[in-house]
Every structure is written in C-alpha cells, then in structure tokens.
Amino acid sequence: MLNTLKRASLAMLSMMTALLLTFAMPASAEEQSSKVVQQEITQLAGADYWREVREGQEGYTTSQSPEHGVLISKPGETWYILKEKWMSPAGAVAIFGSIAMVIMAYVFVGPLMLSKPRTGKKMKRWSRLDRALHWSMAFTFLTLAFSGLMLVYGKHFLKPYVPTEFWGFIVMLAKQYHNYMGPLFFILLMFVLLKWWRKSIPNMTDIRWFMKMGGMVGKHKGTHPSAGFSNGGEKAIYWLLIFFGAIVAVSGLVLDFPIFGQTRRDMELSNLVHAISALILICGFIFHIYIGLFGMEGALEGMVTGEVDETWAKEHHDLWYEEVKSKEAMGETESKPTTEKGAKANEQTS
Incomplete structure (x- = not known):
C-alpha cells in the first residue's frame, strides 16, 4: 500500500513538473519569437x-x-486636392451663381411676353416623338445631375444632419442609380444628335440673334430678332448638350467599367473630366429651364402640347413662320384654330 502511494505521489509530482515546464518553456520561446518578429517588422x-x-x-x-x-499612388493625392479643394468649391459657386443670375433676370428684367394678343390658331412645332425624346432626356439628365451632386456635395450639406445608416443608404442608392442610368443617358444623347442636328446648324442669322441678345434684355428687349425653326440660343444649348454630354457619357462609361486595363491615373482623369463637364451642363441647363418655365411666354406650352400660337411663332421664329405659311399657300400644311376665341377670329377673317 505504501509503495502504491509513493508511486502515485511520484507520478503526480512528475506530471506537475511537466506541466510547469510546458507553460514556462513556450512562454520563453514565444517571447523570443515575438522579439524576432518585432525586429523584422521594425x-x-x-x-x-x-x-x-x-x-x-x-x-x-x-x-x-x-x-x-x-x-x-502619389498622383492620387494630386487628384484628391484638385477634386476636393478646387473643383468642388468652384462647381458650387458656378451652380449657385447661375441660379442667382436667373433669379436676378426674372426680378429685374422680367419674362419675355408676347407683344400682341394670341390668335388662337396653332402651328404644329413638335411631334410626339420629339416631345417623348425631350422629356426622357430631361428626366434622365435631372435625376443623374441630382444623384451626382448628392455624391459630391451631400457629405457637406446632408450627412451631418441625418443618421449614419440613412446617409449610407442614400449614398448607395445615388451611386447605383448613377451607374445604371448613365448608359441610358448615352443612348438618349445619340437619339438627340440624330433627331435634331439638321435644325441646329449655325448660320449668320444666329450671329445677329446673339448680337441683339435674343431680344430678351437691355435695349433690344422685345425686338424679337429673326430666327428659323431654332434660334441661336436653342442651337447653343443643343451643341452644349452634345459636346459636353458626350464627354460626360464616355468618361462615365470608363468609370462604370474599369475592366479594360485602366490605370489609376486613367480613372482619376476620367473622374475629373466627368465632374467638370457635368457641372458645365448643369449650369447651362439652369438657364434653359428658366427660359422654358419662367423666362418666355409660350415656350413650355410648345413642348408640352406640340403646338404654338401663331403670334408666338411670328414673334420668336419669324423665318420658320414664313416657311410654314408658304407651304400652307401651296397646300402642304394647314394651321388650325384650337380655341373658341381663335375659331371666331378665324371665321371673321375668312
């Protein structure tokens, strides 16, 4: 019995010694290994x-x-500085400056009204396809502009005032919408180019239109300079859309599909070019929207209904009016009264 106890005690002592050695030796080994790793990291x-x-x-x-x-990427620091310190502030100044200018134009100059009463006789100006294309482009452009501005400026104006999770959702939604709608903008832009380029070729009449500032301001206000189907201002907006819209679309596709060997510098340059061109477009269309909604009587009506009053056509697009009337005389087209007042006026002159 005594021998059995001695053997058990020796066994327990051996086990305790082994355990102590097990914990002590790895600690020492770990310490040495840690020192080696730390030295390597240093x-x-x-x-x-x-x-x-x-x-x-x-x-x-x-x-x-x-x-x-x-x-x-060292050039990436330059890109960040250009984007955040120069482009973003300059873009904000340009946008708010454009808005301020149209507000001042409305307050101090006022909208361009018709100088004579409406006749009630309408002239067909825009087809259903024209209007569908215009409003599709308008919706796509405005929503892309809004989502893009949210991605650039939202962190300054919205992020501090909303919960973090909600802000993350907004950014995700804006980014996904921007990425998926961008190619649609490019497709619509191609249709716009094919549909209206013939009506937007500049000529000497447009130069005279600009010299008189479209008859909208100053001493020329109300003079209604001559214009064909499209005046100088409309042609300028059209080519602004085509030129900078193409730059926005192509640079956006480069950013959308970074799978063709683009380098960081390619992406950074595309980002800057995309943003600057988009800001120019936004500023230009602030003036276009102002003219359509507030700056000219009858302008919006034409793009909504497709028809304009003869008085409007004669005052703003007299060369086009004369062209249509000459075709009427040859029996090719016909103006129709579309209001009771216009119908009565037409009966009296018949």
Missing part, C-alpha cells in the same frame, strides 16, 4: 520602406492588373 516598416511606398514604387503581387503592386 526593419521592414522603416523609414526607407515607407519612403519607397509613398513614392509609388511598385512591389510584388500575384495580380496581373495594372498598378496592383502600388500601395500608395
């Missing part, structure tokens, strides 16, 4: 290492994509 992440990283030197990676071995 050597790896030294000043020389990070200097090379910041200079954009490329390391090794199994990825074959361009610049994937570059941890820090």
Whole structure:
C-alpha cells in the first residue's frame, strides 16, 4: 500500500513538473519569437520602406492588373486636392451663381411676353416623338445631375444632419442609380444628335440673334430678332448638350467599367473630366429651364402640347413662320384654330 502511494505521489509530482515546464518553456520561446518578429517588422516598416511606398514604387503581387503592386499612388493625392479643394468649391459657386443670375433676370428684367394678343390658331412645332425624346432626356439628365451632386456635395450639406445608416443608404442608392442610368443617358444623347442636328446648324442669322441678345434684355428687349425653326440660343444649348454630354457619357462609361486595363491615373482623369463637364451642363441647363418655365411666354406650352400660337411663332421664329405659311399657300400644311376665341377670329377673317 505504501509503495502504491509513493508511486502515485511520484507520478503526480512528475506530471506537475511537466506541466510547469510546458507553460514556462513556450512562454520563453514565444517571447523570443515575438522579439524576432518585432525586429523584422521594425526593419521592414522603416523609414526607407515607407519612403519607397509613398513614392509609388511598385512591389510584388500575384495580380496581373495594372498598378496592383502600388500601395500608395502619389498622383492620387494630386487628384484628391484638385477634386476636393478646387473643383468642388468652384462647381458650387458656378451652380449657385447661375441660379442667382436667373433669379436676378426674372426680378429685374422680367419674362419675355408676347407683344400682341394670341390668335388662337396653332402651328404644329413638335411631334410626339420629339416631345417623348425631350422629356426622357430631361428626366434622365435631372435625376443623374441630382444623384451626382448628392455624391459630391451631400457629405457637406446632408450627412451631418441625418443618421449614419440613412446617409449610407442614400449614398448607395445615388451611386447605383448613377451607374445604371448613365448608359441610358448615352443612348438618349445619340437619339438627340440624330433627331435634331439638321435644325441646329449655325448660320449668320444666329450671329445677329446673339448680337441683339435674343431680344430678351437691355435695349433690344422685345425686338424679337429673326430666327428659323431654332434660334441661336436653342442651337447653343443643343451643341452644349452634345459636346459636353458626350464627354460626360464616355468618361462615365470608363468609370462604370474599369475592366479594360485602366490605370489609376486613367480613372482619376476620367473622374475629373466627368465632374467638370457635368457641372458645365448643369449650369447651362439652369438657364434653359428658366427660359422654358419662367423666362418666355409660350415656350413650355410648345413642348408640352406640340403646338404654338401663331403670334408666338411670328414673334420668336419669324423665318420658320414664313416657311410654314408658304407651304400652307401651296397646300402642304394647314394651321388650325384650337380655341373658341381663335375659331371666331378665324371665321371673321375668312
């Protein structure tokens, strides 16, 4: 019995010794290993290492994509400064400045009204296809502009005042909408180019129209300079849309599909070009929207119904009016009274 107890005591003592050695030795080994790793990290992440990283030197990676071995892109800092410190503030000034200008134009100059009463006789100006294309482009452009402005300026004007989760949802929604609707804008732009380019070719009449400032301001207000189907201002807006719209669309597609070997610099340049061109378009269409809604009597009516009053046509597009009337004389087209007043006036002159 005594021998059995001795053997058990020795066994327990051996086990305790083994356990103590087990905990003590790995601690010492761990400590030594930790010191080695720390030394390696210190050597790896030294000043020389990070200097090379910041200079954009490329390391090794199994990825074959361009610049994937570059941890820090030095030109990216320049892109960030240009975007956040210069482009964003300048864009905000341009947009608010454009809004201020149209408000001042409305208050101090006032809308351009018809100088003579309406006849009640309507002239066909826009087909259903024209109007469908116009309003589709208008909706697409305005919603893309809103979502784009939200992505650029929302963090300054909205983010501080809404819950973080809600802000994240807004950004996600704006980004996804912008990405998926962008290609549709490009398709609509091609239709706009094909549909209206013939009516938008500049000529000398447009130069005279601009010299008289469209008859909208100053000493020329109410003079109604001559114009064909499209006046100089409409042609300017059209080519502004085509030129900068194409830049916005192409640069947007580059950003939408970064799978064709684009480098960081390609994406950064596309981002800047996309944003600047979009801001120019937004400012231009602030004036277009003002003219359509408030600045000219009868302008919106034509794009909603497709028809304009003869008085409006004669005062704002006299050359087109004369062309239509000459075709009427040859029996090719016909103006029809569409109001009771216009019908009575037509009966009296018949």
